[in-house]
Amino acid sequence: MMIGEKDKDRPWLLGRPEPRVDGLGKVTGEARFTDDLDEVGQVWGVVLRAAHPHARIVSLDVEEARLAPGVVAVLTARDIPGNPFVGGVVQDQPVLAGTAGAGGGAGHDLDRVRMLGDGVALVAAETEAQARDALGLIRVGYEPLPVVTDPREALRPESPLVHDRGNLVVHHGVRHGDPAVGFEYAHRVYERAYATPRIEHAYLEPECVIARPVEGGGVEVVGSIQNLFSTRRAVASVLGVPLNRVRIRHAVLGGSFGGKDDVMTVMACRAALLARATGRPVKMVNTREESMLESYKRHPYFLDYRAGVDRDGNLCAMRMDIVADAGAYASMSPFVTYRSVVQAAGPYRCPHVWTDVRAAYTNNPYTGAMRGFGSPQVNFAIECLVDEIAEDQGLDPLTYRRRIVFRDGDVTPTGQRLAGHRVSLDEVLARIGDASGFVDKWWRYRAAREAPAAFRRGIGVACSYRGVSLGAEGVDAAATFVQVQPDGSVIVSSGVTDMGQGAQTAVAQCAAEVLGVPLDRVVFLNTDTSRIPDSGPTVASRGTIMGGSAAADAAAQVRARMLEVAADLLGQPVKNLVIREGLVGTGGAEGSFVPSRLTFADLAGECFRRGVALAALGWFRAPPTSWHEETGQGIAYFTYVYGANVAEVVVDSGTGRVRVEEFWSVHDCGRVVNRLGAEGQVHGGVAMGLGYGLLEEFEVEQGVPKASNFDEYLIPTAMDVPRMHVEFVENPDPAGRLGQKSLGEPTNEIAAPAVVNAIANATGRRIREIPATLEQVLIGRRLTRSGLRGSEVARGGEASCKVRGEEG
Amino acid sequence: MTAPRFARPRTLDEALALLAADPEGWTPVHGGTDLLVRMRMGMAAPRGLLDLTGIPGFGDIRVEDGQVVIGAGATHAALAADERVRTHAPALARAAGLIGSPAIRNRGTLGGNLANASPAADTVPPLFVVGAEVALRGPDGVRWVPIEDFASGPGRTVRGATDLVVAVRFPAQGREVRSAFERLGTRKALAISKVSVAVAARVEADGTLREVRVALGAVAPTVIRARETEGVLEGAVWGGEVARAACDAVRREARPITDLRAGEAYRREMCGVLLERAVATIVDGSRS
Numbered sequence A: 001m002m003i004g005e006k007d008k009d010r011p012w013l014l015g016r017p018e019p020r021v022d023g024l025g026k027v028t029g030e031a032r033f034t035d036d037l038d039e040v041g042q043v044w045g046v047v048l049r050a051a052h053p054h055a056r057i058v059s060l061d062v063e064e065a066r067l068a069p070g071v072v073a074v075l076t077a078r079d080i081p082g083n084p085f086v087g088g089v090v091q092d093q094p095v096l097a098g099t100a101g102a103g104g105g106a107g108h109d110l111d112r113v114r115m116l117g118d119g120v121a122l123v124a125a126e127t128e129a130q131a132r133d134a135l136g137l138i139r140v141g142y143e144p145l146p147v148v149t150d151p152r153e154a155l156r157p158e159s160p161l162v163h164d165r166g167n168l169v170v171h172h173g174v175r176h177g178d179p180a181v182g183f184e185y186a187h188r189v190y191e192r193a194y195a196t197p198r199i200e201h202a203y204l205e206p207e208c209v210i211a212r213p214v215e216g217g218g219v220e221v222v223g224s225i226q227n228l229f230s231t232r233r234a235v236a237s238v239l240g241v242p243l244n245r246v247r248i249r250h251a252v253l254g255g256s257f258g259g260k261d262d263v264m265t266v267m268a269c270r271a272a273l274l275a276r277a278t279g280r281p282v283k284m285v286n287t288r289e290e291s292m293l294e295s296y297k298r299h300p301y302f303l304d305y306r307a308g309v310d311r312d313g314n315l316c317a318m319r320m321d322i323v324a325d326a327g328a329y330a331s332m333s334p335f336v337t338y339r340s341v342v343q344a345a346g347p348y349r350c351p352h353v354w355t356d357v358r359a360a361y362t363n364n365p366y367t368g369a370m371r372g373f374g375s376p377q378v379n380f381a382i383e384c385l386v387d388e389i390a391e392d393q394g395l396d397p398l399t400y401r402r403r404i405v406f407r408d409g410d411v412t413p414t415g416q417r418l419a420g421h422r423v424s425l426d427e428v429l430a431r432i433g434d435a436s437g438f439v440d441k442w443w444r445y446r447a448a449r450e451a452p453a454a455f456r457r458g459i460g461v462a463c464s465y466r467g468v469s470l471g472a473e474g475v476d477a478a479a480t481f482v483q484v485q486p487d488g489s490v491i492v493s494s495g496v497t498d499m500g501q502g503a504q505t506a507v508a509q510c511a512a513e514v515l516g517v518p519l520d521r522v523v524f525l526n527t528d529t530s531r532i533p534d535s536g537p538t539v540a541s542r543g544t545i546m547g548g549s550a551a552a553d554a555a556a557q558v559r560a561r562m563l564e565v566a567a568d569l570l571g572q573p574v575k576n577l578v579i580r581e582g583l584v585g586t587g588g589a590e591g592s593f594v595p596s597r598l599t600f601a602d603l604a605g606e607c608f609r610r611g612v613a614l615a616a617l618g619w620f621r622a623p624p625t626s627w628h629e630e631t632g633q634g635i636a637y638f639t640y641v642y643g644a645n646v647a648e649v650v651v652d653s654g655t656g657r658v659r660v661e662e663f664w665s666v667h668d669c670g671r672v673v674n675r676l677g678a679e680g681q682v683h684g685g686v687a688m689g690l691g692y693g694l695l696e697e698f699e700v701e702q703g704v705p706k707a708s709n710f711d712e713y714l715i716p717t718a719m720d721v722p723r724m725h726v727e728f729v730e731n732p733d734p735a736g737r738l739g740q741k742s743l744g745e746p747t748n749e750i751a752a753p754a755v756v757n758a759i760a761n762a763t764g765r766r767i768r769e770i771p772a773t774l775e776q777v778l779i780g781r782r783l784t785r786s787g788l789r790g791s792e793v794a795r796g797g798e799a800s801c802k803v804r805g806e807e808g
Numbered sequence B: 001m002t003a004p005r006f007a008r009p010r011t012l013d014e015a016l017a018l019l020a021a022d023p024e025g026w027t028p029v030h031g032g033t034d035l036l037v038r039m040r041m042g043m044a045a046p047r048g049l050l051d052l053t054g055i056p057g058f059g060d061i062r063v064e065d066g067q068v069v070i071g072a073g074a075t076h077a078a079l080a081a082d083e084r085v086r087t088h089a090p091a092l093a094r095a096a097g098l099i100g101s102p103a104i105r106n107r108g109t110l111g112g113n114l115a116n117a118s119p120a121a122d123t124v125p126p127l128f129v130v131g132a133e134v135a136l137r138g139p140d141g142v143r144w145v146p147i148e149d150f151a152s153g154p155g156r157t158v159r160g161a162t163d164l165v166v167a168v169r170f171p172a173q174g175r176e177v178r179s180a181f182e183r184l185g186t187r188k189a190l191a192i193s194k195v196s197v198a199v200a201a202r203v204e205a206d207g208t209l210r211e212v213r214v215a216l217g218a219v220a221p222t223v224i225r226a227r228e229t230e231g232v233l234e235g236a237v238w239g240g241e242v243a244r245a246a247c248d249a250v251r252r253e254a255r256p257i258t259d260l261r262a263g264e265a266y267r268r269e270m271c272g273v274l275l276e277r278a279v280a281t282i283v284d285g286s287r288s
């Protein structure tokens, strides 16, 4: 049975601020993270990592380590029974690099390390200390190779090759209209170069797994794993066993933000190898330093934007050339850059748009999925550019945006007509403008720029549209299993994982909504790859729409069977019956509800006695998408969400310090499933976005990271987070079974440009390279970086530095 | 890697006796907020930890004989809240209140901050400008060392292997001589200073500055006095030319380096900005 319009229009439980179901356990310490678990007879696994960012391995001697106290096994690439390479899109990442002859795939030789985080050997020992001591006994002979660290240099023909098949990971193009024609109409042309930093996910919990050998050559792995099915695929391939011999589960996850994907896959493969080799459970836990060194980051981008504006102030042509640093391995780069190429021009009408996005291999830490997934970079560029154009047009940036944003029926640069849902960006901008008093403040702060002041105020806006879920990147379907117990309690398990983002609450709430039971009657089980169908990765803000829609589907199946029985018990036709708050009753079209004496629990008991199937597997397949590789035209995503951010800042003219005082977020994420969860997403997303805009950069020099822990890699603290105002514009979307869409990433993708635009409003100076550190704000560049990004020659901090004090 | 042995003496004498018997074998630890971090990073490997938290009264704050005397075990939280410190050395109270985070301020101590001898230690510039002395106690008794002589380089002090830092003192000068502290970090909390400036001065009725002392943190291998700057300010009235000359002087006197936290030129520039703000705080305060 499909959910009727009735369900969508009058939710009784959706939208309520239900406390998260895992909240109490987390604050009391009852929640068990992977590192809280131990197996009887377990050994510790550790990794010997590369000593050079790029080198050929000429010799590898592990004999002495094998004999060290407590050591149970030492493994190298030679000991991998199956495919030694992993990779979600391109299988180019060795589980362990080895010496020549250890195997290898087409164009990806195994006898090379390509970044400092690469693993060369594994040691399992009785204790962690013994395992780490033994690492020092492994002798590796390296022949250093030239290092390439700037992705733009990596694409030049003379560049050293990181992979033999070439340094180009992927090239996406969008060809919409003809900019050559469009620029002819341009009254003004803007050419701007932007750059965004490599950043660290900074999840609280470092990577951790426990692998246990099981009969039949397989393994069971439990870990802090975001995408269990991707990990399962890799572990099975590395061990050379079928998927059903590998069972992956996750414990409570301490954050992920897109970060516990490939790095966990590699760790799980290594632990699985050790478990098979030793016949014992193996635990691996990264220290924070190992985590920062090995884990992938958000891609640094170099963005060249060219935009033409006609006499009426409309965008008439755009040409964008973007290069992303993929680091040593492809990871999610092909998909991350896909989102970038689709959304690069922002949510603005423009008839002629050509965009090129390339990702290049370098010897930097590899880059992959991170909350936003290719959008924060392009949003930063386009939102700064549009802001600048607005000011040039003599308009405030909010009013200007409202003139040019997409509305119902507009066509995106990929040729997709936005239809079937409300294109609400204008509404969103209007709401945020009113809530923040934007227009008035913007003009006032701008006028105040004329006079000298020690502290200056500024207000800035940014907005975005974002394709929901995976889009034409890949297969998009998910499963949720709903079981009603004979006492009316409910167990929900889903292929969507909870890593702290609240998926379990949201998915459980969708099931509870449809079943008609209070949320506290529902228990959500952690994902287990052997007990639920492959539901794809929990990425792309797809948990609530995919897992939640599948939950609604499963719950509707069970409910339909239960209502048959209720009809019999109450002598009412099924169509009159409604279940709500755990009570069965009758309801009318206007949402009225008259409970009967029959409770949901009693009904469940009766169904059980009658042998009715009280469990169902729900399945949700996303509506179709399409993509033409050559032209970049097609239905890139099946629907979109819309959002806007406004930041109000105070800039210290003397020091360049920026204080974000107030922050507004307005999002149309379709129907809000859980208001508390939704607000939490916004708070967290904005805090991360502010770090991106103002503080964070994972600096790497010649392949060597400069920071290894949170004393040097600074993310915002609670003290840096402003007062937040969160509002939702709710336009239920037919794409989601209950009208819901996505929120996790939209909250994170436009905070940086909102702040940087606010700084421009305060100071009159446009920053085109983030983070906007104190030095960047005060003098327009950073002195701490001895080189510019990548491998460009150092300019040095001791060069002339013209800064002004109070009068600046 | 073996775990260090551990002792938690109940009296200062007991602590000193242990240290005297085996100076290489014991490393004092109080809050542990510096030492434990260094141990984890492999920069310190003590054979024994001499925990000073069990010594009664080790963190007491007293005023006696016209001196404010602060026990080495006083936490930053205690310094920031203490009325006597706030009265006689407002710069010190302010600096202590800005250190780290609440958790760090509740554990970290004045003695630890001094003994650790970081050029960015926030309590040190204020202690410079109030003319503090540090009490070192060893087997032969107590000696008082002027704060300016205490640190000899990054992480190095004149403390002998059998000495403990037991107290710090400075004149209880009341509100007559005022002091102010400014610092600049990358974020609002939990950030090591890129630059810090402390200033003390007496402001006469006509605005003339007397007994000016200026100290700079994080711009040299140790905290330094900015004597040329003091010379510009001494006997002058704050404002216009004087302010410009003082800022020029302080920028000249700073000897910063470029590191992950800030560039050399930026640090130098900020000495001027923070100096202006610190002096302005003192001058404005004298009017109210």
Ligand SMILES: Cc1cc2nc3c(=O)[nH]c(=O)nc-3n(C[C@H](O)[C@H](O)[C@H](O)COP(=O)(O)OP(=O)(O)OC[C@H]3O[C@@H](n4cnc5c(N)ncnc54)[C@H](O)[C@@H]3O)c2cc1C
Pocket (backbone or CB within 6 Å): B027, B028, B029, B030, B031, B032, B033, B034, B035, B036, B037, B052, B072, B073, B098, B099, B100, B101, B104, B107, B108, B109, B110, B111, B112, B113, B114, B115, B116, B120, B121, B122, B123, B163, B164, B165, B166, B190, B191, B192, B193
């Ligand atoms: C997250 C974090 C943030 C921080 N932020 C700041 C900041 O903003 N500003 C700042 O200045 N510092 C900061 N610190 C550094 C540290 O907190 C301070 O230096 C603190 O005052 C150290 O005191 P402690 O008692 O913890 O010292 P400990 O770590 O116990 O000791 C430090 C050193 O001093 C020695 N020592 C301690 N007490 C004595 C004694 N009585 N006699 C002789 N030797 C002794 C120890 O042997 C050791 O070498 C921060 C540290 C952390 C971890």
